[in-house]
Amino acid sequence: MKNVMSNKFVITLYTLPALLLILVLIYIPITLSGYYGLMDWDGIGEMKFIGLENYVTLVQDKVFWTSTWHSFQLAIFSAASLLLYLGISLVLASKIKGSDLLRKIYLIPMLLSSVAIAQLWMKIFDPNNGMANRLLEILGVENTPLWLADPEIALYSIFIPVIWQYAGFYILIYYAALKNVPDEVIEAAKIDGANALQIAFRIKLPLISGIFKVTIMLAVVGSLKYFDLIYVMTGGGPNGASEVIASYMYKEAFKLNNFGYGSALGFGLLVICLVMTWLTSKLTKSNDDVQF
Amino acid sequence: MSKVSTQPVTTNLSVPKTTKKSYLNKIGFGFLYLILGAFAIIQIYPLVWLVFFSLKTNQEVFGMSPFSLPQDPNWENYTRAWTSGNIGLYFFNSVWITVLSVVLTTILASLVTFAVTRMHWKLSGLVLGLFLVAYMIPLHSTIIPLFNMYNNVNLIDNPVSIVLSYTTFNLPLTIMILLGFYKTFPREIEEAAVMDGCSVHRIFFQITLPMTVPVLSTTAIINMIYNWNEFVFVNTFISSDKWKTLTVGINNFVGQYLTDWGAIGATLVISIIPILLTFLFLSNKIVEGMAAGSVKG
Numbered sequence: 001m002k003n004v005m006s007n008k009f010v011i012t013l014y015t016l017p018a019l020l021l022i023l024v025l026i027y028i029p030i031t032l033s034g035y036y037g038l039m040d041w042d043g044i045g046e047m048k049f050i051g052l053e054n055y056v057t058l059v060q061d062k063v064f065w066t067s068t069w070h071s072f073q074l075a076i077f078s079a080a081s082l083l084l085y086l087g088i089s090l091v092l093a094s095k096i097k098g099s100d101l102l103r104k105i106y107l108i109p110m111l112l113s114s115v116a117i118a119q120l121w122m123k124i125f126d127p128n129n130g131m132a133n134r135l136l137e138i139l140g141v142e143n144t145p146l147w148l149a150d151p152e153i154a155l156y157s158i159f160i161p162v163i164w165q166y167a168g169f170y171i172l173i174y175y176a177a178l179k180n181v182p183d184e185v186i187e188a189a190k191i192d193g194a195n196a197l198q199i200a201f202r203i204k205l206p207l208i209s210g211i212f213k214v215t216i217m218l219a220v221v222g223s224l225k226y227f228d229l230i231y232v233m234t235g236g237g238p239n240g241a242s243e244v245i246a247s248y249m250y251k252e253a254f255k256l257n258n259f260g261y262g263s264a265l266g267f268g269l270l271v272i273c274l275v276m277t278w279l280t281s282k283l284t285k286s287n288d289d290v291q292f
Numbered sequence: 293m294s295k296v297s298t299q300p301v302t303t304n305l306s307v308p309k310t311t312k313k314s315y316l317n318k319i320g321f322g323f324l325y326l327i328l329g330a331f332a333i334i335q336i337y338p339l340v341w342l343v344f345f346s347l348k349t350n351q352e353v354f355g356m357s358p359f360s361l362p363q364d365p366n367w368e369n370y371t372r373a374w375t376s377g378n379i380g381l382y383f384f385n386s387v388w389i390t391v392l393s394v395v396l397t398t399i400l401a402s403l404v405t406f407a408v409t410r411m412h413w414k415l416s417g418l419v420l421g422l423f424l425v426a427y428m429i430p431l432h433s434t435i436i437p438l439f440n441m442y443n444n445v446n447l448i449d450n451p452v453s454i455v456l457s458y459t460t461f462n463l464p465l466t467i468m469i470l471l472g473f474y475k476t477f478p479r480e481i482e483e484a485a486v487m488d489g490c491s492v493h494r495i496f497f498q499i500t501l502p503m504t505v506p507v508l509s510t511t512a513i514i515n516m517i518y519n520w521n522e523f524v525f526v527n528t529f530i531s532s533d534k535w536k537t538l539t540v541g542i543n544n545f546v547g548q549y550l551t552d553w554g555a556i557g558a559t560l561v562i563s564i565i566p567i568l569l570t571f572l573f574l575s576n577k578i579v580e581g582m583a584a585g586s587v588k589g
Binding site: 004005006007008010011014015017018019021022023024025026027028029030032033036043088091092094096102103104105106107108109110111112113114115116119120121123124128129130131134164167168169172173176221224225227228231232246249250253254259262263266267269270273274277 | 321324325327328331332334335336338339341342345353354357358359400401403404406407408410411412413419422423426428429430431432433434435436437438439440441456457459460461463464486491492493496517520521522523524528538539540542543546553556557560563564567568571575578579582583
């Protein structure tokens with residue numbers, strides 16, 4: 001038994017193709033990104049080693065920090081919107097008829113490509129013929145906003161389709177977790193005279209806090225990687241008002257041919273993502289022992 | 293006497309109490325349904341609106357309320373989008389690139405998961421760790437070096453680069469989902485096969501792989517959705533129209549015809565339909581896959 005199942009040739013044969021792929025197409029590029037960051041390079045010509053110059057520029061680059069701040073804002077919004085999703089999931093999981101169908105309807109936007117979502121919402125936000133401003137007019141708003149064209153609110157406007165897109169995904173996760181809360185616990189609480197709100201806040205929410213922490217991590221790290229939606233809807237504009245790290249990196253490399261500096265930005269994005277992953281897991285883990 | 297008098301009192305007290313409670317319950321439930329229903333409308337109405345304007349003429353779009361219904365469904369938008377926008381070609385590219393990548397990811401991930409969970413070797417933990425850590429790496433950070441690497445081997449503007457990228461970047465998530473299934477999966481049948489002198493390849497291909505079909509279909513659908521919707525790789529690595537996929541193709545097409553709302557709407561609807569059809573028939577699998585992938589990530 002041991003002999004057949006520890007055949008080195010078979011193990012190599014089974015793991016090597018996939019292993020080579022992730023090494024060559026994920027691990028080597030990520031290392032190269034840090035290395036290219038040390039170069040002055042337009043992507044076509046010779047690379048010129050310039051030491052840490054790109055990274056020094058990056059630390060002093062106002063656009064980089066504004067983009068990072070935008071990414072952080074999106075991360076904070078995303079984490080906050082989890083409360084909305086959680087509220088809806090609580091209602092949905094409270095023995096409501098048709099919850100299965102509703103849950104699937106909520107999920108539909110999550111299945112669409114970011115490009116389709118971006119194009120659709122650009123039409124919704126269209127100041128003259130879009131549905132958003134007409135709705136506001138019906139509600140009596142006189143100075144209807146320009147949405148994506150207004151630097152003051154462009155980033156917030158982009159966040160609206162983000163809420164729309166991810167709602168079903170997080171509701172799905174919370175719903176599954178809430179359904180896992182044993183019925184006996186809730187029945188026992190009811191017998192002790194707990195009302196619906198007490199059951200929700202004192203029993204259900206504490207019991208799913210583990211999942212809630214996972215989703216905070218997903219939301220925070222996920223929002224640092226937003227690119228498609230912003231690239232299509234505003235291209236980071238107007239005037240950098242909705243620029244995030246990934247879109248800034250893409251612009252530097254593929255529009256301005258600053259591959260060296262673009263790589264440094266890409267490496268910066270990696271570091272920020274890893275730090276935020278670590279930080280979020282630290283922050284959300286601190287009171288883990290209290291639960292369950 | 294006392295017995296007779298207490299009877300009606302208790303019923304008098306209890307009857308209004310229960311009706312009041314159920315009455316409140318009904319209002320409460322009605323209110324909850326109202327919230328859930330409103331949210332369902334928010335989630336679905338933008339798509340209904342998209343279908344409406346995909347059937348409108350420009351006069352209707354620019355001259356009438358955005359909430360008006362299309363007066364006379366203008367199907368011509370769809371023929372115009374399909375013929376003038378290369379949509380047919382992009383659609384074909386999306387299909388074969390998606391399918392090929394999903395097949396490759398599924399097979400490679402199954403082989404790795406089998407080797408890691410069923411076979412005995414020292415480095416299995418390390419190899420698995422490499423796959424799981426790769427899940428945390430933002431793909432945008434790899435894109436400049438990847439572009440350069442593909443460029444050096446003449447794979448830029450070649451669909452091979454897209455298939456390779458899709459296959460690779462879906463491996464970590466797929467392995468994570470498979471891992472959960474393999475771990476709870478009984479080993480007895482495989483062990484019996486070893487006793488009977490079965491080779492590893494036969495065990496994998498004829499016993500394990502067929503038994504994992506339920507979870508394989510889940511991962512395949514999740515991969516399919518990700519690949520179908522992917523944008524950055526194609527936008528970066530592909531420049532000629534003949535290899536573009538639907539996401540990049542429609543983005544370029546829409547960029548050129550900014551004011552032709554009807555054709556834009558029709559194009560978007562065409563790109564969305566395959567995913568919606570899949571969802572209609574396989575929603576349970578999709579729900580399952582999304583939940584599995586997220587919780588383990």
